Each structure stands twice: as structure tokens, then as C-alpha cells.
Amino acid sequence: MSKVIVVTSGKGGVGKTTTSAAFATGLASKGYKTVVIDFDVGLRNLDLIMGVERRVVYDFVNVINGESGLKQSLIKDKRVDNLYILPASQTRDKDALTAKGVESVINELKQEGFEYIVCDSPAGIEKGAFMALYFADEAIVVTNPEVSSVRDSDRILGILQSKSKKAEEGGSVKEHLLITRYSPQRVNDGEMLSVEDILDILAIPLLGVIPESEAVLQASNQGNPVILETKSTAGQAYDDVVSRFLGETIEHRFLDVEKQGFFKRLFG
Amino acid sequence: MGLFDLFRQNKKTSANKAKERLQILIAHERVNRDGPDYLPQLRHDIMQAIRKYVSIDDDQVKVQIEKGRGYDVLELNVTLPDD
Numbered sequence: 001m002s003k004v005i006v007v008t009s010g011k012g013g014v015g016k017t018t019t020s021a022a023f024a025t026g027l028a029s030k031g032y033k034t035v036v037i038d039f040d041v042g043l044r045n046l047d048l049i050m051g052v053e054r055r056v057v058y059d060f061v062n063v064i065n066g067e068s069g070l071k072q073s074l075i076k077d078k079r080v081d082n083l084y085i086l087p088a089s090q091t092r093d094k095d096a097l098t099a100k101g102v103e104s105v106i107n108e109l110k111q112e113g114f115e116y117i118v119c120d121s122p123a124g125i126e127k128g129a130f131m132a133l134y135f136a137d138e139a140i141v142v143t144n145p146e147v148s149s150v151r152d153s154d155r156i157l158g159i160l161q162s163k164s165k166k167a168e169e170g171g172s173v174k175e176h177l178l179i180t181r182y183s184p185q186r187v188n189d190g191e192m193l194s195v196e197d198i199l200d201i202l203a204i205p206l207l208g209v210i211p212e213s214e215a216v217l218q219a220s221n222q223g224n225p226v227i228l229e230t231k232s233t234a235g236q237a238y239d240d241v242v243s244r245f246l247g248e249t250i251e252h253r254f255l256d257v258e259k260q261g262f263f264k265r266l267f268g
Numbered sequence: 269m270g271l272f273d274l275f276r277q278n279k280k281t282s283a284n285k286a287k288e289r290l291q292i293l294i295a296h297e298r299v300n301r302d303g304p305d306y307l308p309q310l311r312h313d314i315m316q317a318i319r320k321y322v323s324i325d326d327d328q329v330k331v332q333i334e335k336g337r338g339y340d341v342l343e344l345n346v347t348l349p350d351d
Contacts, residue, residue, distance in 0.1 A: 146286075147286050147289065147290055150290055150294075151290060151293060151294065151297075154294050154297065154298070155297070158298070158301045162301075187283070189281075190281025190282065190283050190284065191281070191282055191283060192283055193283050193286055193287060193290075194283065197283065197286075197287045200287070200291075201287070201290050201291060201294060
């Protein structure tokens with residue numbers, strides 16, 4: 001059985017691509033045949049975050065238009081077995097993604113035995129974002145603890161609940177909340193919305209909380225999915241997210257301010 | 269918790285304000301989003317009916333549907349002009 005998972009948010013810059021890269025890498029590391037597709041036509045970046053930008057020959061739109069085969073367009077990851085990347089096209093033609101085309105690519109991926117198909121949505125609520133979520137079985141809504149991001153997430157949830165294929169057929173897309181760039185210190189100081197605040201407002205199940213971490217930028221600088229930075233808090237938090245998604249019960253970490261040891265308190 | 273933190277608890281933090289603003293805004297946006305397709309036409313017809321008797325502006329009539337458990341409430345709010 002394959003599952004289509006959209007990583008979406010409405011707002012830009014909250015960590016959709018970082019999450020898509022980390023999440024897909026995590027699923028593949030655990031042995032599942034996984035593909036991550038960049039839906040941001042015209043502004044592709046997943047290839048860069050995954051560190052495969054120099055290996056792009058064909059892209060998603062080429063496959064849809066029949067200009068290249070699916071197999072020759074997929075980029076096989078060199079670090080993790082079972083992981084493939086389908087880059088977005090750099091064309092400026094926003095109508096390049098058609099529902100029929102996207103559906104046929106997803107169906108072909110299912111036939112190829114992919115167990116997880118991760119769709120990295122562009123920001124906004126236009127065609128690309130709509131196409132990324134339309135065929136989804138499950139959705140990871142990425143939210144920053146910040147007013148505009150929470151509002152846009154609610155907007156996207158409304159679209160998932162009314163405009164997705166699942167919704168049109170009378171079912172529903174399974175929703176997961178992922179809070180990124182979380183700073184327990186600032187929450188403590190009353191400067192940032194807490195996990196509880198966001199859950200109160202959005203009212204969907206919490207999949208995970210990724211703490212603000214320097215490792216995210218350092219990983220993207222090098223084209224390494226941050227989940228592979230196993231010593232970083234963000235990498236560990238993403239690893240928990242993947243395990244939780246696969247059904248394990250794991251307590252949320254990095255939600256509280258680090259307890260300072262006696263010497264640290266004494267000497268600062 | 270230090271002594272200063274005790275005093276600070278009483279003060280409204282910016283995070284509290286953010287949550288309050290979001291709750292109000294999102295509740296409002298959800299009502300409009302979940303509203304049935306006939307709502308704009310219903311609003312129009314209600315306006316026409318009221319205008320037979322008093323002259324009112326468009327923004328003096330608010331029509332919205334509140335979702336309850338097992339029932340929906342049609343809320344009609346008309347501000348009549350002063351004579």
C-alpha cells in the first residue's frame with residue numbers, strides 16, 4: 001500500500017522543504033521505498049536542500065509532458081537507500097501541472113512500488129499548492145509559532161477539508177501538525193505562542209515540534225537533510241516525527257528550557 | 269520562579285495577545301469559510317425585504333451561520349438607522 005503525504009503550510013519560509021527533505025530521508029532510512037516530489041514549479045529548491053542540484057537532468061513537468069520517462073527522471077539518493085527525488089521544473093508556465101498529469105505520475109510511482117510519496121508544496125494557495133494537496137491521503141501542516149503562519153495554516157486546513165480529492169469523495173485527509181522553529185525560552189518569556197496555544201487554535205493532532213536550531217541552516221548550506229545531523233536537536237526531533245508518523249509512541253522532546261547545571265548557573 | 273517573575277505573571281504578554289487575536293480572527297474566518305453556498309443570495313433577499321420598509325445600507329445587515337452540535341444557527345443582525 002502506498003501513501004501520498006503532502007507537506008504544506010500556506011505561508012512561505014516556515015520549513016516545508018526542510019521538512020519534506022528530512023521526513024522523506026527518515027522514512028527511507030527506516031527501509032521504506034520513498035520518493036519526494038517538488039511541486040514548486042518555477043522556484044525549485046528541494047534539489048538544493050537534498051544536495052542533488054547538479055544531478056538534475058529531467059524534471060516533474062518533463063515526465064507529465066511525456067518528454068522523459070519516470071525512471072530516468074528520478075534522482076536516486078547516494079546517502080540513503082530507497083530514497084528518490086523528483087525535482088520541479090524551472091519553467092515559468094504555471095499551468096504546467098495538470099491534475100491529470102499529476103495523477104498519472106502518482107499512479108506510476110505507486111506501480112513502481114513506492115510506499116511513501118511525499119509532496120513538497122509551494123507556498124500560497126494557487127495551482128501548485130492545490131495540485132500538491134489534491135491527491136493526498138495525509139497532510140503535514142508546517143506552522144511557525146507566529147500569528148501569520150497560524151492563520152495561513154488554518155486556511156490550508158480549510159482547503160484540505162473541502163477541496164482535496166478525499167474531501168470531494170466524502171472522506172477526509174488525515175491531518176498532522178508540525179511546529180517548527182520553536183523556542184522554549186521565548187515561550188517561557190511570554191514572547192512566543194506555546195504548543196498548547198497553537199493546538200487550542202488549530203485543533204489538529206500534533207505530530208512533532210522542531211526546535212529552532214542552527215543545524216538547519218548548516219545542513220542546508222551543505223545540501224544535507226537535517227535529519228542526518230543526528231547530534232542536532234532538530235535532527236533528533238525530525239527522527240522522532242518519522243517514528244511517530246509510523247505509529248510509535250514517543251514523548252515530545254525539546255519543549256522546555258534546558259535545565260542549567262549548577263556550574264552553568266553559577267558562571268553563566 | 270523569582271520574585272520578579274511573580275509580578276510579570278499579571279502583565280499580559282505579547283504571546284497572550286497573539287493568541288487572543290488569532291482566536292477571534294480565525295473563528296470569524298471559519299464561519300465565512302464553512303457557510304453554505306446560498307448565504308450571499310439569502311443575504312441579498314433579506315436586504316430586499318427589509319428595504320421595503322426602511323432604508324438601510326449594505327453594511328447594516330450581517331448574516332452568518334453558527335455551527336452548533338447537531339444544529340446550525342442563522343444569525344441575522346440588522347442595525348436600523350436613527351429616525
